[in-house]
Amino acid sequence: MRPEDLPAVMEIEALSLPTPWSEGVWRQELSSPFGLYLVLEEEGRVRAQIGARRAADELHVTTLAVHPACRRRGYGRTLLRAALAEERGVRRVMLEVRPSNAQARAFYAALGFRETGRRPRYYGDEDALLMTLDLAPGGAAAPPAGA
Numbered sequence: 238m239r240p241e242d243l244p245a246v247m248e249i250e251a252l253s254l255p256t257p258w259s260e261g262v263w264r265q266e267l268s269s270p271f272g273l274y275l276v277l278e279e280e281g282r283v284r285a286q287i288g289a290r291r292a293a294d295e296l297h298v299t300t301l302a303v304h305p306a307c308r309r310r311g312y313g314r315t316l317l318r319a320a321l322a323e324e325r326g327v328r329r330v331m332l333e334v335r336p337s338n339a340q341a342r343a344f345y346a347a348l349g350f351r352e353t354g355r356r357p358r359y360y361g362d363e364d365a366l367l368m369t370l371d372l373a374p375g376g377a378a379a380p381p382a383g384a
């Protein structure tokens with residue numbers, strides 16, 4: 238993800254999530270050495286994005302969104318795999334999701350994530366479910382086969 242991708246990225250996020258990040262937050266994240274931000278392009282247009290932060294052998298997914306017109310084409314799965322391919326040696330992927338976000342919960346469950354906790358009032362108006370994906374010892378480069 239480059240700074241010039243931000244208008245498209247922010248539009249996708251506004252169409253996808255109830256509390257999108259401000260441009261300032263995006264620019265701060267993009268300039269952080271701890272962040273990994275990837276976009277998926279289709280015919281030169283940004284159609285999906287993922288953001289993550291690495292801490293030791295854990296990857297924390299901070300944002301993921303696919304343009305509403307492009308869902309169920311495997312883009313979300315592809316972006317998660319791409320993030321894991323960039324961050325070798327990751328043993329565990331973690332993220333928060335709203336309990337009310339049924340489509341994201343179904344997506345994470347399909348990829349092998351398990352619910353491992355709950356963070357009260359994480360979103361202010363709602364708790365967060367903590368989802369965890371444990372990867373094979375030695376560091377797999379992708380979610381389990383068939384996920």
Ligand SMILES: CC(C)(COP(=O)(O)OP(=O)(O)OC[C@H]1O[C@@H](n2cnc3c(N)ncnc32)[C@H](O)[C@@H]1OP(=O)(O)O)[C@@H](O)C(=O)NCCC(=O)NCCS
Nearest residue numbers: 253301302303308309310311312313314340341343344347
């Ligand atoms: C969640 C999200 C990123 C999934 O992206 P996607 O590109 O549509 O997902 P994929 O096509 O890679 O789906 C992979 C698998 O996940 C499951 N899945 C994905 N979306 C699903 C849905 N709405 N309902 C049920 N299962 C779903 C399916 O098993 C799917 O495989 P299949 O299409 O072969 O059946 C997308 O719906 C999105 O952007 N949602 C709004 C933003 C959001 O909620 N982000 C996550 C915040 S924590």
